[in-house]
Amino acid sequence: MSDWFAFAWANLPALLHGTVYTLEIWVVAMLGGFVAGWVLAVGRVYGDPISRKLATGYIELIRGTPLLVQMFIVYQGLPQIGIVFSPLVAAMVAIGINTAAYQAEYFRAGIRSVRPGQLAAGRAIGLTYIQTIGHIVLPQAWRIALPQWSNEVIIELKYTSVAFAISVPELMGQAKMIGADSFKYFQIFLVAAMIYLVLVSAVTLLLDVIERRYALRQ
Numbered sequence: 399m400s401d402w403f404a405f406a407w408a409n410l411p412a413l414l415h416g417t418v419y420t421l422e423i424w425v426v427a428m429l430g431g432f433v434a435g436w437v438l439a440v441g442r443v444y445g446d447p448i449s450r451k452l453a454t455g456y457i458e459l460i461r462g463t464p465l466l467v468q469m470f471i472v473y474q475g476l477p478q479i480g481i482v483f484s485p486l487v488a489a490m491v492a493i494g495i496n497t498a499a500y501q502a503e504y505f506r507a508g509i510r511s512v513r514p515g516q517l518a519a520g521r522a523i524g525l526t527y528i529q530t531i532g533h534i535v536l537p538q539a540w541r542i543a544l545p546q547w548s549n550e551v552i553i554e555l556k557y558t559s560v561a562f563a564i565s566v567p568e569l570m571g572q573a574k575m576i577g578a579d580s581f582k583y584f585q586i587f588l589v590a591a592m593i594y595l596v597l598v599s600a601v602t603l604l605l606d607v608i609e610r611r612y613a614l615r616q
Contacts, residue, residue: 406589409576413586416572417593423489423558423568428551430494435501436536442502443509444531453502460499466560468492473564489561489568497554501547508543509535541612548605552598559594569593 441453460468472495473488483491512535520530562571573590577583 402585405580405582405585409586409589412572412576413569413590413593416567416569417597419486419561419566419568419571420555420558420597423486423493423561423566424555426490427493427497427558428554430490431497431501431554434494434498435505438498438502439505439509439539440531440536442506457499457502460496461503465492465496465557466563468496469560469564485561485564485566488564489558489566493554493557493561496557497550500550504543504547504550505539507546508539508541511542512538544609544612548609551605552601555598555601556594 438453438457441449442457445453469489469492472492473483473485476483516534516538517527517530520534521527525533558568559570561568562574565571567575569590573586577586580586
């Protein structure tokens with residue numbers, strides 16, 4: 399056991415360095431997906447027929463294909479048409495594209511859950527159609543969608559581990575390199591799993607606080 403702790407301690411700095419990349423990918427991808435998700439959700443609910451079809455097509459395409467395939471398309475496919483990303487940026491883009499589709503569905507469900515009379519009420523007090531959606535419907539939809547959206551936040555944090563497939567030295571990538579050098583795969587992956595567990599637990603506690611803060615009062 400002492401050898402295991404010594405091995406874990408010796409390699410902890412490299413794993414924590416990889417964790418920084420993991421968090422960078424996660425934060426950028428989630429923020430981009432959050433913005434794009436709302437655009438897609440509003441397009442599906444309130445857009446014209448073309449906007450609805452485009453948003454629906456995007457969501458179905460992304461949800462119907464694996465994240466790993468999407469990541470390879472971004473990193474290795476797009477350079478063939480002149481669009482080149484570094485491994486880190488490619489991971490951010492691919493995961494952001496992926497999570498946008500899922501976030502859009504959570505937000506769309508939230509919008510659909512807002513009573514239709516809210517639109518009429520907003521127009522009755524002098525708001526424009528766009529103002530009513532932005533100031534009345536979307537804030538309520540956000541609070542309704544928050545519990546389900548929280549699951550997506552946690553899932554995407556774990557999905558960042560896929561980035562090692564395109565040579566991003568994030569947490570999983572660092573663990574794999576250390577395992578290849580030492581042949582102690584079980585030990586190093588166990589340490590990586592513990593770090594993921596700490597990260598997910600911390601994010602879960604934060605999301606619980608946010609959910610309690612913005613929960614709809616009955």
